[in-house]
Amino acid sequence: MSEATLARAAPTPAAIRPRRRPSRDFLLGAGTLVAFVLAWKLVHLSRLFPPWAFPAPEQVLGAFVKTLESGELLKNTWASVARQIVGVVLAALVGIPGGLLLGASRDFRAALLPFCRMIYPIPGIAWIPLAILWFGIGFKSTVFVIFFTGIWPILFNTMAGVTALDGQYTDVARVYLAPRMFYVRKVLVPGSLPFIITGIRLTYGVGWRVIVGAEMISSITGLGFMIDDARWQLRPDVMVAGMITIAMIGWVMENWAFDWLERVTIERWGMKSQPR
């Protein structure tokens, strides 16, 4: 069977990926980072800003070590990450089924979409005062804000995924007499997964961006609180250490968690190139 052997001999995408280029890309990326730190140091030496408002790179590193040793950094990081996870999971738990319904039913779209489009432009931060009145200061109000900011990307993306699903898949499901829930589980959800993953990625991103603002106003823990609190203590080194922590956690999630999720699902299924 010649066509079989042909297909088997064809290299998989992973094998095609060039081996040497990433190291060159890596050097260029790392070079920019080093140049940035050098420029930072030079600005610090130039006394363009007063030293109490502009920390040197090594001072930030010192603040890192100190807050790490005192446990302050880990405690606040964990507080932020826990709120973020709960908020994103809640947004996904409501947003994915909601998006499936909106995508699958014309009536649902007609009934709910105008309303969603109306409250969607309200920035998450604008919910904070109300959230404090409802839930008090701390965990619940922050989670509420992340939820309300994060639900839209996952909701709208899931809906788009369902409406973009190839009509032929539905024909196959009907010809082979798939019951409704079987169709949802085996066809609708996996078929919309490229869009759903993009939605979760965006939800995670906007949530992580809003959490700091929320914690500055309505919390006494978390990285946002730590940065804001450092202002009162005139510790710009701690502020920057907090900011870098935020950047690193965001980077790790983007490059490891979500890429991994894509690798074990849509990349494995050869569906990667569809959206995005």
Added chain:
Amino acid sequence: MVQIEALSKRYAAGGSDILALSGISATIGEGEFVCLLGPSGCGKSTLLKIVAGLIPASAGTISIAGRVVTAPGPDRAMVFQDYALFPWMTVAENAEFGLAARGVAPARRAAASAELLKAVGLGEFAAKYPHHLSGGMKQRVSIARALAVDPVLLLMDEPFGALDAQTRFVMQQELLRIWRAYRKTVLFVTHSIEEALYLGDRVLVMTARPGRIKAEIPVASARPRDIGSVEFARLRAQTLELLSEEIARSMEQEATAAVTS
């Protein structure tokens, strides 16, 4: 036995009423291989979808073994032109789709798919995903999926239309082998005269829109057929003559539609 009686299909498009199929009647005997041949846009795929129960007819009936059918049922399975495999399922899961939808136990499903994938020459590919397969292999999976539900009638909508000529010829021979082994009644849509005459016990030639059955050509010669034979050439000439009028009319219609739109 499959019976199509006085079947018509109209649909509304852009404010006007279009008659896609008109007064189609045909009978397909048990175990018979019938090819539906026509110019593009003649409604042959529409007819197949109506038989599948995917779209309703405007008038007329379809009955299978004496029972009138209007919706998809366990007596029919379909092989689609562009395979329509689910990329998120392995080859085995795709082949088992119809059985899983019917709630057949996993062990029995696995046994059935293992046997069928072996029958279509894909025994070693059960755990692969469709995007690792060539077009011909994907269509084998699609055929295995259709056979798995043990239908009375196998509907095939230009299944080899997207394949290159060599793979196509291999697949045609494969299909005949499978058809003999599993003794299914087949209704096979194609726009290729050679394919229709190579495969079918009978070829139904359709007219340009509105689609009607223009002629019925029985192909008596024994399989495997010799496409180089005098008999085959004579049939091909005869069919081509019937079809070319319709192709001309179909192209005229398309030109008019392009001008008016």
